[in-house]
Amino acid sequence: MIHPLRRRWISAWAPSPREVDIPGGVCSLSFDDVPHSVWSEGKAVLDRFDAKATFYLVGRLVNQAGYLSAEELQTLHAEGHEIACHTWQHQRLGHMSPSALKADLERNGILFGEILPDAPLQNFSYPLGSTAPWHKRALGERYQSCRTTIPGLITGRVDALSLPAFKLYHDTVDWTLVKVWLEEAQAQNGWVIFYTHDVSTSPSAAGCTPEDLARLLELAAELGIPVETVRQVTHRISA
Numbered sequence: 001m002i003h004p005l006r007r008r009w010i011s012a013w014a015p016s017p018r019e020v021d022i023p024g025g026v027c028s029l030s031f032d033d034v035p036h037s038v039w040s041e042g043k044a045v046l047d048r049f050d051a052k053a054t055f056y057l058v059g060r061l062v063n064q065a066g067y068l069s070a071e072e073l074q075t076l077h078a079e080g081h082e083i084a085c086h087t088w089q090h091q092r093l094g095h096m097s098p099s100a101l102k103a104d105l106e107r108n109g110i111l112f113g114e115i116l117p118d119a120p121l122q123n124f125s126y127p128l129g130s131t132a133p134w135h136k137r138a139l140g141e142r143y144q145s146c147r148t149t150i151p152g153l154i155t156g157r158v159d160a161l162s163l164p165a166f167k168l169y170h171d172t173v174d175w176t177l178v179k180v181w182l183e184e185a186q187a188q189n190g191w192v193i194f195y196t197h198d199v200s201t202s203p204s205a206a207g208c209t210p211e212d213l214a215r216l217l218e219l220a221a222e223l224g225i226p227v228e229t230v231r232q233v234t235h236r237i238s239a
């Protein structure tokens with residue numbers, strides 16, 4: 001049930017309505033910023049479950065110390081993971097003018113066009129969760145979806161430029177709730193997206209452990225919920 005005010009807000013600002021009705025539900029796992037530990041400590045877990053994830057990259061951090069190299073991004077892409085957009089500069093969209101955002105996204109697009117010429121960035125996540133309604137039309141022209149940090153299940157008629165997601169942070173994760181969200185996605189033919197940052201045995205406050213990743217993937221497997229990239233799911237939901 002969508003709150004009436006939220007429904008009105010969606011219709012006013014949503015150039016990309018979608019109908020989500022995926023029998024049995026689906027789950028996506030996403031990483032924002034993508035610190036290098038995702039590669040060095042998280043990837044082995046993804047590989048063990050043969051799970052494909054969505055990586056929202058910040059262009060200016062590529063090839064920088066502590067982050068992924070262009071070659072590592074090419075490997076992830078070749079293995080079926082999705083490389084997606086988290087802007088070049090990682091500023092709050094609420095603090096950016098339309099022209100500043102346009103320049104930022106174009107700069108990012110040029111970099112990733114060189115790294116992955118056959119895979120333009122199709123999906124976006126808002127840096128620091130900062131959404132800004134006045135940017136949505138421009139974002140809708142470039143991307144299939146935009147992921148927020150607002151918790152929620154994606155089902156029924158939704159705004160693809162305002163997709164909710166649940167955080168998977170080691171310090172705060174409630175596994176009883178994670179199971180409920182997955183079960184609800186299954187029961188409501190919905191889509192549940194999780195997001196985190198680093199993956200480490202001693203993660204930051206915005207990261208998780210390799211065991212957390214494994215536990216989530218085990219839960220999804222036990223419930224029979226497929227894990228797909230955001231790109232795969234957006235292709236499955238109709239306009």
Ligand SMILES: [Zn+2]
Nearest residue numbers: 032033127128
């Ligand atoms: Zn970020």
